[in-house]
Amino acid sequence: MVSLLKNRGWIIGFIAAGVLFPFVLPNAYFLHILTLAFIWMIAVYGLNLLAGYTGYLSLAHAGFFAVGAYGLGLLTVKTGMNYWLALILACLITSAVGLVVGLVALRTREHFFAIYTLCVGYIIYLIIDKWDSLTGGVRGLIGIPEPSNIGPISFQTPISQYYLIFAFLLFTILVMYRIVHSLTGRTFIAIRNSEDLARTLGISTMKNKLMVFVLSAFFAGLAGALYASFIRFIGPDIGYITIIFDLLTYLLVGGIGTLAGPIVGTFLIVALSQSLQFLQDYRMLIFGPLLTLLIIFYPRGIAGAYHDWRLKRKSAQRTRPQKEQEYFETEESEKQVKEG
Template sequence: MIRKALPFAAALVLALLPLGTQSTYLHHVMVLWMLYALLALSLNVIIGYLGELSFGHAAFFGLGAYASAILTMQTGVPVWLALIAAGLVAGLFGFVIGYVSLRIVGPQFAILTLGFGSIIYTVTNYWDDLTRGPMGINNIPPVTVPGVGPLGEARDYYFVVVACVLAFAYACHALMRSRTGRAFLAVRENAPLAASLGIDVFRTKLLGFVAATVVAGIAGGLYAHYLRVITPELMSLQYMAALIIMVVVGGRGTVVGPILGALIYVVLLEVLRAFGPLRLIVFAALLTGSVIFVPHGLVSLWRPWRRRADPAIRPEPAP
């Protein structure tokens, strides 16, 4: 009974978290946490559920940000429609790159996604007429809630983003208990065996890949309308490395892990901001230590306690 109530309690705590402080700075950090958590959850579908390593996920994040910003500023499309369009644009690119690359297994897939991300970054950086190149786009309109108006405070924006995170987290939870989710895990563990059981491996991978890119595009749109300024750096390897850190350190293949990993990343990012580029060394050490000492992520540390409390829980398999 307690185990079933824990997710609802955690969701309630997240929803009410900004009410515990009046600090605008802390509200800003909370919004960044939720934005990165949504992005990390989307990458977790690819890394944790499909077992593929993508180095181009930040490109879909940037595509969503630019698509939403350009639509709202140049065509006057309402922000909510622009956010949906951002997901569709990122999903369309995800379908194309997934259709081409998901037939390839192993390191070649990661290299292809890295090349795709580099191409999108380069085009965005040099297409001055549309993206304004390295200068980026500023004065992006904020999210407007019908009947409320534009969201001007970080605390108000937090409630919008946390709703998206909770909705997608629940969708991931439900997915893993569905037939499609079991197909994802079967493909991750042993693709040839899954194919012999009648699972369309390519279609399953493509479905998960496109769904992940759609969510990444929406996260990018939310990011653009919150900070109101974007640059091509959103698609850089620095962001991609940060996403991998969030998923791996928190715990890939879980729902809580990427959210926890995003929290650790955002907190360290703020604490180590004064150290400039040297903070990347700390992040690299964190990733290395996590892979060596906690291969299942920080979320796995509480599982021994759960097994002591409930002997029916089976031990976690070795990586």
Template sequence: MKYIEGRIGWTLLVLAGLIFPFLTGNDYHLTVMSTAYIFALATLGLNLITGYTGQFNLAHSGFMAVGAYVVGILTVDHQVPFWIAFALSGVVTVLIGLPLGIVSLRLKGHYFSIFTLCVGYIMFLVIEKWESLTHGTVGIIGIPAPTGFGGFVFDSPRALYFLVFGFLVVGAWVMHRIVSSLLGRTFMAIRNSDELAESLGINLSRNKLLSFLLSVFYAGLAGGLYAGFVRFLGPDLAGAHHTFEMTMYMLIGGIGTILGPLLGALTVPWLSQHLQFLQEYRYVVFGPLLIVLVIFVPNGIVGSYLGWKARRNSNAAKALAKPAPASGPASTHPASPQGGATHA
């Protein structure tokens, strides 16, 4: 039943995403939703290392910027076809993340987070100052849109929407397969207790590094999509505020779940768009809202729902397992047929 409910829920979400472009005739809404999908894909990666493995990576937006700049530099400066550059965005991000992961994952808890925060800031400075490579504060302009293949041409906001949505669906499915596998359970064992996981024979360094690399691979691909969709890049993409925004998506939706980060990444941007009239003061609304959610809904929307459902099922199972109370004649004559059946 749980498997069927899960399939129904995901099917409804996919159908909603497919129907959305036909319900809105506004290209601006398609652009907002497509951008939200891209950051949702990156948030899935952050959720893997943070929600499932227990390591809070504050350099995640920096790795997303690396993937974006790989696409921007290769396509604009070296005329590399978009899809080749896009494939390399994930590979290069992993190659850069490998030595950083080996060093940073020797640290635990807050020390790991502080170290990655410094790494993210260094990435931002490199992008901003290395003008010969990244074009500095001027940014990279004129990034080509994704080229079509077969009968598909991505020459309109609706076509780009479906492209980004397709990558999000595939990314969410792959992430679901990862966390549902033995590898995912290994990550969760590390999150729950390093010592216990190590006592079970789990190689902590290797599995933490693998989770970290999978996480930054998602960030790199999301950055590559962002570059092809927005077609302009600046150092701001590597700013730590994007990592904090993705963290907010996880907290609101439910950290350590697949659906939670997606829900947060899709609802918060829409709420932000409806508060545009407040300009920078809209964060005065987000701040108290986030505090209230952390205090009263610490597991997020999806996490709280799953917790409530688990408690309900547990109570129902206990009620079924509890023996029925004995009635008068059966309790006074244990040797009778009624009494024997009641005792059993």
């Protein structure tokens, strides 16, 4: 949703809402849920960059999320590495895994690509689940440390961790905005619209696809690493295929291929899920049909629908003066004919 993010008022409003939330609603539970939502938003932005702007739907994102989480967990728990160095290495390890996977996966297209990446994601889950001596297997990994201090700044409280993850989210949005509005971003969109045409124009499609795949894996790993340090306990379930379908739901509801979609979709789905907690298992009877209807009538999601509505409104505003001018000219010509 480019027009939304170009409006400084919306940007300032979003930042102000994020900064003031702990003071306006000082509830530990809501703060915890919103912090988790910020982490999911970062992961969805990585998925959106690949699926929304390049047209390749990767189902290995849950696996990359788990690699980032276990990368930070193992480096801090088993080697005692500094948190910030472990965070950087976890993201780099995830990017390296993404590079290896992408070299093979990107030689396929469409549903073959989706199936291959789904298999890769499941293999990562199996490795985490079965490699008991390294990952702890089904017991998981406990005792993951909180972010270490940066000088006098401490991250030992839930509020400080909330602001830290919110800062990472703002950094992710800024990076995505710069990528999408750069020549590289236009190249990604050209590949999405017609890969064969992009190739005839001299664009190295494989190079660009591999670049966006690695970037997508990087942000998934970043989200996973932040999740591990926030929850402080991880198990193999964070790499299971249900995670990728949750991320896809957030993206489809918010708007695939839009900059505001990951924020809108993640926030709405998380808020709706929490509101329907009292229904327990029956909440999907309400949530499922609503999601289906939204995808049917608004395939570009809420942000995409808003963007289309803005375009139609601007188009109508531009054509209205022209139609009025044509009407008055017709009236004038008819009047002259009658007088003649």
